Amino acid sequence: MSIYLLCLIIFSLGxxxxxxxxxxxxxIIGVIILEYAVNxxxxxxxxxxxGRAPIFSAEQEVLNMVDPLPHALVLTAIVIGLATTAxxxxxxxxxxxxxxxxxxTKIRELKG
Amino acid sequence: MMPAENIIPLFVAVALAGAFIVxxxxxxxxxxxxxxxxxxxxxxxxLSVVSVLAVRQYGVLVYSVGAWxxxxxxxxxxxxLTSFMLVTVNLMAFIITVFSVNYMEKxxxxxxxxxxxxxxxxxxxxxxxxxxxxxxxxxxxxxSVASYALVAFGTERQELEAAFKYAVMGTVGSLFTLxxxxxxxxxxxxxxxxxxxxxxxxxxxxxxxxxxxxxxIMGFGLKAALVPFHAWLPDAHPSAPAPISAMLSGVLIKSLxxxxxxxxxxNVIGIDQAVSSVLLFLGALSMVxxxxxxxxxxxxxxxxxxxxxxxxxYVVLGIGLGTPLGILGGLFHLFNHxxxxxxxxxxxxxxxxxxxxxDLKEMGGLASKMPLTGTTSLIASMSIAGIPPxxxxxxKLIIIIAAVQAGRYGYAFWAVVASVLTLASFMKVMKYxxxxxxxxxWNAVKEVPVFMKLSMSALALICILGGVLLVGALNDAxxxxxxxxxxxxxxxxxxxxxxxx
Amino acid sequence: MSRExxxxxxxxxxxxxxxxxxxxxxxxxxxxxxxxxxxGGGFAGGVIIALSFVHLMLAYGKEKAFEKLSRAAAxxxxxxxxxxxxxxxxxxxxxxxxxxxxxxKGQPFKLFSAGIILPCNxxxxxxxGAGIFAIVVALVLLEFxxxxxxxxxxxxxx
Numbered sequence: 001m002s003i004y005l006l007c008l009i010i011f012s013l014g015x016x017x018x019x020x021x022x023x024x025x026x027x028i029i030g031v032i033i034l035e036y037a038v039n040x041x042x043x044x045x046x047x048x049x050x051g052r053a054p055i056f057s058a059e060q061e062v063l064n065m066v067d068p069l070p071h072a073l074v075l076t077a078i079v080i081g082l083a084t085t086a087x088x089x090x091x092x093x094x095x096x097x098x099x100x101x102x103x104x105t106k107i108r109e110l111k112g
Numbered sequence: 113m114m115p116a117e118n119i120i121p122l123f124v125a126v127a128l129a130g131a132f133i134v135x136x137x138x139x140x141x142x143x144x145x146x147x148x149x150x151x152x153x154x155x156x157x158x159l160s161v162v163s164v165l166a167v168r169q170y171g172v173l174v175y176s177v178g179a180w181x182x183x184x185x186x187x188x189x190x191x192x193l194t195s196f197m198l199v200t201v202n203l204m205a206f207i208i209t210v211f212s213v214n215y216m217e218k219x220x221x222x223x224x225x226x227x228x229x230x231x232x233x234x235x236x237x238x239x240x241x242x243x244x245x246x247x248x249x250x251x252x253x254x255x256s257v258a259s260y261a262l263v264a265f266g267t268e269r270q271e272l273e274a275a276f277k278y279a280v281m282g283t284v285g286s287l288f289t290l291x292x293x294x295x296x297x298x299x300x301x302x303x304x305x306x307x308x309x310x311x312x313x314x315x316x317x318x319x320x321x322x323x324x325x326x327x328x329i330m331g332f333g334l335k336a337a338l339v340p341f342h343a344w345l346p347d348a349h350p351s352a353p354a355p356i357s358a359m360l361s362g363v364l365i366k367s368l369x370x371x372x373x374x375x376x377x378x379n380v381i382g383i384d385q386a387v388s389s390v391l392l393f394l395g396a397l398s399m400v401x402x403x404x405x406x407x408x409x410x411x412x413x414x415x416x417x418x419x420x421x422x423x424x425x426y427v428v429l430g431i432g433l434g435t436p437l438g439i440l441g442g443l444f445h446l447f448n449h450x451x452x453x454x455x456x457x458x459x460x461x462x463x464x465x466x467x468x469x470x471d472l473k474e475m476g477g478l479a480s481k482m483p484l485t486g487t488t489s490l491i492a493s494m495s496i497a498g499i500p501p502x503x504x505x506x507x508k509l510i511i512i513i514a515a516v517q518a519g520r521y522g523y524a525f526w527a528v529v530a531s532v533l534t535l536a537s538f539m540k541v542m543k544y545x546x547x548x549x550x551x552x553x554w555n556a557v558k559e560v561p562v563f564m565k566l567s568m569s570a571l572a573l574i575c576i577l578g579g580v581l582l583v584g585a586l587n588d589a590x591x592x593x594x595x596x597x598x599x600x601x602x603x604x605x606x607x608x609x610x611x612x613x
Numbered sequence: 614m615s616r617e618x619x620x621x622x623x624x625x626x627x628x629x630x631x632x633x634x635x636x637x638x639x640x641x642x643x644x645x646x647x648x649x650x651x652x653g654g655g656f657a658g659g660v661i662i663a664l665s666f667v668h669l670m671l672a673y674g675k676e677k678a679f680e681k682l683s684r685a686a687a688x689x690x691x692x693x694x695x696x697x698x699x700x701x702x703x704x705x706x707x708x709x710x711x712x713x714x715x716x717x718k719g720q721p722f723k724l725f726s727a728g729i730i731l732p733c734n735x736x737x738x739x740x741x742g743a744g745i746f747a748i749v750v751a752l753v754l755l756e757f758x759x760x761x762x763x764x765x766x767x768x769x770x771x
Contacts, residue, residue: 018284024276031283038287038294045298055652057722070297073246077290079656080253084283086748087257091264091276093752098269107273110347129699136692178705 003044010037024092024102031088035081039074046070116166119159120175120188120241123198124251126155127234131227138223146213149226153206156233160198167195167593174243174611182608183307187243189608192593196443197240197371199590200450204363205233211458211567212355214560215465219266219353228265232258232359236367243608245293245303245380252289252368256282256335259364263352274344274351281344285334292327295320296380306608309380313602325387328376329394336369338428339398342421346405349420350413350470354461357413361420362454366446370427379597379604383434391432396523398425403533412460412470412545415537416453419496422530423449429527430511431598433518440595441510448503448578452495455571459489462560462568463545472541477550481557484565486546488572493542495575497535503578620674630672637665641738648734650722655737662738663745675754684750687743694740701732 014037017030046067054068092102099107130152137144166173173190176182209229216222235255242248260282264275297303299320300311312321334341345365349357377383377391402422409415427449430442462485463478464470479486495504508531515524559565582591597604621627645658670678725731 015284018280027280031280034284034287038290041291042294045294057651069303075656076246076250080250080257083257084253084260084279086752087260088276088279088283089752091260091272091279094264094267095272095276098267098272107276109270110274110351125699125703129696132692132695132699136689136696 007041123237131230135227145223145226156202157206160202164195183304189243193597196594213563271351274347278344278348289331306605309602309605332373349417358454358457362450395428399530438514445507452492455492472544475545479546488568493538645738649730655734659738659741662742690743698736
């Protein structure tokens with residue numbers, strides 16, 4: 001139970017970073033922390049007591065494994081997170097080129 | 113396995129193949145991106161019409177990918193709601209690619225535009241046909257990331273700022289959705305939607321359903337731009353190039369937001385009183401807040417973006433009522449809104465193409481120089497304001513009648529008020545942009561090129577004939593089947609399992 | 614006498630890179646091809662293959678890396694990987710289903726078992742490898758453009 005609470009703490013840290021920080025790069029790091037927390041929670045859901053890694057091999061007979069489905073899904077989610085991060089960093093660099101600052105409170109042309 | 117089921121994976125496969133073939137051939141040959149892009153979206157439109165006929169003949173079609181039967185394998189489901197959404201998405205995509213043949217001349221590297229556009233269409237099609245929860249999430253992310261890149265396409269200052277805000281908010285929303293899916297998986301140990309519905313009925317579990325409902329309303333509500341999750345929309349939709357604004361506002365927020373919300377809440381979790389009231393309240397709030405914020409706008413596209421929020425509020429109000437008439441009105445308004453909102457954004461794109469400005473105060477009297485744009489804009493404005501006999505009138509009437517029948521007089525009153533205010537703000541748009549006297553600086557303005565004219569006329573025609581969809585055989589094949597799927601609720605699971613066998 | 618600034622890092626780094634880059638590439642290929650037998654697969658192997666080219670770029674400068682894998686070639690590999698993956702999926706239609714495993718599954722734990730998983734892993738590694746190399750090149754080279762602008766500004770002020 002305490003492990004899931006730890007995931008919640010990391011998730012709230014990510015939300016705090018996205019909401020309160022002013023530097024564009026720190027906001028991107030906040031998004032990365034959020035994705036990390038959700039992936040970690042997904043893998044922890046798969047744990048079974050006294051389970052082993054879900055890999056077959058030629059010589060061994062393995063009886064109890066952890067649930068292998070979330071492992072495959074988390075792999076997909078990590079790739080999606082990588083694509084989103086790459087796009088965000090590219091946009092941030094172009095943003096610096098046009099606005100000459102990384103401060104999000106100064107990048108405010110669209111209002112109303 | 114009947115051969116009719118084979119068309120289901122083609123929706124995603126053809127779109128993806130189109131994206132990569134355009135990327136391969138794009139840089140080299142000059143006319144290739146336009147021709148190939150339009151060819152692929154035309155093929156997808158034809159396929160979606162075929163799917164409507166297939167559902168009418170065969171009922172629900174279930175496709176097991178790779179011959180692995182659910183609940184072990186991934187399933188793709190084609191039923192009434194699916195074919196309804198597929199026709200909406202692909203028809204709009206085709207008309208918008210025809211428009212962008214001329215409009216995207218101003219931007220460099222057209223092949224990148226078509227590649228990202230087809231990826232976005234592939235993602236939306238995937239969300240609609242998916243019968244599996246995690247598959248829904250993956251295609252949702254594909255469509256979202258493609259749309260973030262498309263909003264930033266011109267790399268001007270405003271576009272980049274809007275794209276950054278949209279990307280961060282969209283990612284956080286998707287993460288809430290993923291959290292909801294993780295909780296559901298940990299409780300039911302399955303990812304297939306039909307199986308999940310059955311396990312939830314057997315096991316009960318009110319607490320986890322409540323928490324998951326909240327997470328899904330936050331996640332999908334952000335994609336659908338319900339108030340209070342709407343803050344990205346007024347920045348993102350005006351800054352994007354006009355065909356992308358039309359695509360985002362007309363199709364993306366419906367396919368990723370409203371459709372996913374309906375599917376998960378009606379067919380998997382099962383709708384109950386609490387969720388219904390929350391949806392009603394959020395819908396009414398969006399309706400009113402959207403239209404109040406829209407009246408004071410002077411930027412043409414920003415005004416249209418706020419009206420999008422308002423009209424999505426109508427759709428959610430209709431769907432949240434839960435009665436057959438309410439759901440029929442909500443879904444019909446979803447289709448109508450795609451048509452007239454895309455037409456309005458394409459009009460604003462045509463005005464921007466000819467005059468170079470989006471500010472209403474600078475325009476004036478353009479109807480004399482651009483007659484087709486003026487006429488189609490008039491038709492679209494009358495549709496969105498709900499004037500008979502255009503299609504917007506019928507859907508709004510059905511929603512208001514359904515609200516009155518269900519005893520929710522307050523919501524019906526606010527719906528009427530929002531409709532009147534919509535009419536007022538569009539009268540302002542028509543007066544400032546098209547009627548009135550022509551200013552001298554616009555004397556050299558010409559009408560837009562031929563492809564843009566074609567696409568706008570096609571959409572205007574659908575606006576005029578929209579009421580026909582409520583009559584007779586078209587109603588049976590198209591709208592009634594979609595409403596029936598939502599009304600069955602969790603019996604969807606039994607139907608899907610029968611369809612596999 | 615003037616010595617122009619040498620590109621890349623110091624001599625020690627360049628020597629070690631010359632020895633290890635080939636091994637890193639080979640390790641990536643091993644992870645891709647044994648994806649159905651041990652952990653790894655297309656994505657992880659593709660990232661390692663991309664990192665070997667990025668390693669070359671870091672140690673020697675961008676011209677040397679572009680000699681080995683130019684930007685046009687990276688774009689071509691990306692498209693080829695995606696189209697290969699899609700055609701394998703569509704070929705499943707010959708057996709009757711999209712994405713069907715139509716190649717014969719041999720004995721377990723041999724290299725050529727498990728049907729279409731091996732060609733799919735290879736296609737994914739092509740796409741991911743070229744894609745990540747292109748991402749790193751795009752992000753790094755944009756920075757060079759900003760620095761050029763600053764140098765021009767300084768020259769213009771003097």
